[in-house]
Amino acid sequence: MKISNVNEMRRMDQKAVQHYGIVEEMLMENAGLAAYRVLSASMNMAGKRILVVCGIGNNGGDGLVVARKIHSGGGDPRVIILSDPAGYKGAAGTNFSIISRLGLNVRVIDDAGSLHDDLCCCDAVVDAIFGTGLTRPVEGHYREVIQRINRSGKPVLSLDIPSGVAGDTGRIMGEAVRAGDTVTFGLPKVGNLLYPGYDQGGRLHVSHISFPPALYQSEALTIALNDMPNLPSRDPVAHKGSFGNALFIAGAAAYFGAPYFSASAFLKAGGGYARLAAPRSIIPVVAQKASEIVFHPQVETASGSIASTNETALRELARPMDMVVMGPGLSLDRETQALVRALTPALGAPLLLDGDGITAVAEDLDGVRQRKPPTILTPHLGEMARLTGKTIDTISADPIEMLRRTAMDLGAVIVLKGPHSLIGFPDGRVRINMSGNAGMATAGSGDVLTGTIAALVGLGMSPEAAAAGGTFLHGMAGDLAADQKGQDGMTARDILDFLPMALKAVREEKTSSQPFYGDRYRIPVVDA
Numbered sequence: 116m117k118i119s120n121v122n123e124m125r126r127m128d129q130k131a132v133q134h135y136g137i138v139e140e141m142l143m144e145n146a147g148l149a150a151y152r153v154l155s156a157s158m159n160m161a162g163k164r165i166l167v168v169c170g171i172g173n174n175g176g177d178g179l180v181v182a183r184k185i186h187s188g189g190g191d192p193r194v195i196i197l198s199d200p201a202g203y204k205g206a207a208g209t210n211f212s213i214i215s216r217l218g219l220n221v222r223v224i225d226d227a228g229s230l231h232d233d234l235c236c237c238d239a240v241v242d243a244i245f246g247t248g249l250t251r252p253v254e255g256h257y258r259e260v261i262q263r264i265n266r267s268g269k270p271v272l273s274l275d276i277p278s279g280v281a282g283d284t285g286r287i288m289g290e291a292v293r294a295g296d297t298v299t300f301g302l303p304k305v306g307n308l309l310y311p312g313y314d315q316g317g318r319l320h321v322s323h324i325s326f327p328p329a330l331y332q333s334e335a336l337t338i339a340l341n342d343m344p345n346l347p348s349r350d351p352v353a354h355k356g357s358f359g360n361a362l363f364i365a366g367a368a369a370y371f372g373a374p375y376f377s378a379s380a381f382l383k384a385g386g387g388y389a390r391l392a393a394p395r396s397i398i399p400v401v402a403q404k405a406s407e408i409v410f411h412p413q414v415e416t417a418s419g420s421i422a423s424t425n426e427t428a429l430r431e432l433a434r435p436m437d438m439v440v441m442g443p444g445l446s447l448d449r450e451t452q453a454l455v456r457a458l459t460p461a462l463g464a465p466l467l468l469d470g471d472g473i474t475a476v477a478e479d480l481d482g483v484r485q486r487k488p489p490t491i492l493t494p495h496l497g498e499m500a501r502l503t504g505k506t507i508d509t510i511s512a513d514p515i516e517m518l519r520r521t522a523m524d525l526g527a528v529i530v531l532k533g534p535h536s537l538i539g540f541p542d543g544r545v546r547i548n549m550s551g552n553a554g555m556a557t558a559g560s561g562d563v564l565t566g567t568i569a570a571l572v573g574l575g576m577s578p579e580a581a582a583a584g585g586t587f588l589h590g591m592a593g594d595l596a597a598d599q600k601g602q603d604g605m606t607a608r609d610i611l612d613f614l615p616m617a618l619k620a621v622r623e624e625k626t627s628s629q630p631f632y633g634d635r636y637r638i639p640v641v642d643a
C-alpha cells in the first residue's frame with residue numbers, strides 16, 4: 116500500500132475534484148461514512164451519546180458528516196465546535212448548514228472547562244479537531260480540550276489523524292489526541308505510521324474515499340508500506356553454496372557478540388556459507404558459540420581490532436562473495452577505521468556497512484559514492500546523524516526526506532533503524548516497515564539484521580529487495596519472540612532464534628488460504 120505526505124494528499128484531492136469530478140462534498144461524505152462504519156462496528160448506535168469535537172477546517176467538516184450519520188443511525192450526537200463556525204468553507208460549510216437544519220445539538224465553545232459534563236456523559240468521542248491542515252503547535256483551549264479528551268477514558272475515534280500529530284512526520288505538536296481507532300482518508304499519511312504519531316492513533320484503518328486506483332496506486336507516490344517479502348523457493352537439489360557465500364568483516368577485542376550475531380543470523384535466515392574475518396584472538400570465543408561459521412583469523416592491531424595489513428588478503432577473500440558485511444563490532448580503532456575506508460570503494464561484491472563501519476565511512480563518503488556494486492547502509496538515528504552531518508533532531512523533524520536525500524546522494528540503500536524502520540532507495544523511493552516491537556531495542560539486534568539481509572541476497576534476492584525483506588523478517592522474528600516471551604527480557608539471541616520461524620511463516624503465508632501474518636501487518640481498508 117502506498118503512503119502519502121500532506122502535499123501529495125492535497126494534490127490527490129484536487130485531482131479527484133478537477134480531473135474526475137468527484138466533488139469535495141462527495142469526498143467528505145465518503146470520509147464521514149467510512150469513519151461512521153468503524154464507529155458503528157464497535158457499538159450499537161441506538162441511543163448512544165457521541166461527542167463529536169470539531170475544528171473549523173475540513174477535518175471538522177468530516178466530523179459534521181459523522182454526526183449526521185450517527186443521528187440517522189439512531190444515536191445521539193453532540194457536536195462541539197472549537198471556533199466560530201462562520202469559518203467553515205466549501206463542503207464543510209455545506210455540512211454545517213445541513214446539521215443546523217437538522218436541529219442537531221451543536222455548541223460552540225472557547226473554554227475547555229465547559230466540556231466536563233459532555234465528556235462525563237458520553238459513550239465515545241469523535242476527534243475532528245485537526246487533520247492534515249495542522250500548521251503550528253496546539254495551544255490555548257485546543258490544547259486543554261485535547262488533554263481533557265485524553266483524560267476522559269472514553270473510546271476515541273480520530274478522523275484522518277489524531278489531532279495534534281503532524282501529518283508529514285508523526286511528531287506531536289504540543290499536544291495530541293490519543294485514539295483507540297483512527298480512520299485515515301485517501302491513503303495513510305506518513306504521520307499515521309511514524310512514531311510517536313502511530314502510537315497515538317490506536318488501530319489504523321484506511322478508506323480510499325472512492326478515489327480510483329489510478330490515484331492511490333500512482334507511480335508518482337514514492338512512499339509505500341514495506342510488504343512481506345516474496346522469498347525465492349529453495350531448490351530441493353541445492354548444496355550449501357547455492358544459498359550464497361557471505362563474508363563478515365567484524366569484531367574486535369571485547370566485541371565478539373556482534374560478529375557472532377551477524378554471521379549466525381545469515382545461517383538462521385537461510386544463507387549458505389558464512390565466513391567470518393575477525394581478529395585472531397576472538398575467534399575461539401565465537402567458534403565456541405557457532406562452529407557452523409567458517410573462520411578467517413586476522414592480524415590484530417595493538418587494541419585487538421583488525422589491522423590494516425589484512426587489506427590485500429581481505430580483498431582477495433571478498434572477491435567471489437555474494438555479499439560482504441563490514442562493520443559489526445569493528446571498534447573505533449583509527450587503523451581499522453582507515454581499513455574500512457580503503458576497502459569500501461575497492462570491494463566488488465555487494466556491500467552492507469553497519470555500526471562502526473558506518474562511522475568509518477561517514478568521515479569520507481566518497482568511497483561509498485564511488486562504488487558501482489550495490490551498497491546497503493543500516494544506520495540507527497545516531498549513525499544517520501553522523502552520515503548526514505545533521506543533528507538527530509533535524510533528522511527526526513523530517514526523517515523521510517532526510518533518508519531519501521541521503522540514499523540518492525550516496526547511491527545506496529539505507530535502512531534507518533528504529534521503531535518502524537525506514538528503507539530508502541537510490542531512486543528516491545522510501546518504504547515504511549511495520550514489523551517489530553520495542554523489545555528489539557536491545558544490544559546485538561542490529562547485528563542480527565545485517566545477517567538477515569545478507570541471507571536474502573544468498574537466497575537469490577537483489578540487494579535492494581533483500582534490504583527491505585530482511586528488515587521485515589527481522590521485525591517479524593522479534594514479534595514472534597515477543598508473542599512467546601514478552602518484550603521485556605527479549606535479547607538478540609531470541610530474535611536470532613525466531614528467524615527460522617519468521618521465514619517459515621512467510622513461506623506458509625504465501626500458500627495459506629487464511630493469511631494471518633499478512634493481516635497483522637496490513638492496514639484494513641474500509642469501503643466508502
Ligand SMILES: NC(=O)C1=CN([C@@H]2O[C@H](COP(=O)(O)OP(=O)(O)OC[C@H]3O[C@@H](n4cnc5c(N)ncnc54)[C@H](O)[C@@H]3O)[C@@H](O)[C@H]2O)[C@@H](O)CC1
Nearest residue numbers: 128142143172173174245246247248249250251252253275
Ligand atoms: N478535499 C479534501 O481536501 C478533503 C479533505 N478531507 C479532510 O480535510 C482535512 C484537511 O482539512 P484542512 O486543510 O481544512 O485542515 P484541518 O481541518 O486539518 O485544519 C485546518 C484548520 O485548523 C487551523 N489550525 C491549524 N493548526 C492549528 C493550531 N495549532 N491551532 C489552532 N488552529 C489551527 C487552520 O488555520 C485551519 O483553520 C483532512 O485531514 C481530512 O480530514 C476529507 O474531507 C476528504 C476530502
Ligand SMILES: [K+]
Nearest residue numbers: 245274276278
Ligand atoms: K483528527
